[in-house]
Amino acid sequence: MRNDSHVEPFSRDKLFLSIHDSLKHRKTATVDATELTGTVLNKVLTITTTPELDTTVIAKICHKTLKDFDKTASTHYAAFHL
Secondary structure (H helix, E strand, O other): OOOOOOOOOOOHHHHHHHHHHHOOOOOOHHHHHHHHHHHHHHHHHHHOOOOOOOHHHHHHHHHHHHHHHOHHHHHHHHHHHO
């Protein structure tokens, strides 16, 4: 079994930038990314009871949220984060 775990503090800005990058094709990318970042964070907070959360869980929630909002953005996000 490989143990390559690395713990780092959560960064809302990093999440925002990854979402914004996936929404660059939209004229309202900044506003949309701001709202979607909040949505993703709310979803993450409802499923976690521990202070640590695997980044793959956050990425899957983000991908699903983007998929429901904009299929092109979700495809772009998946290419770089899943």
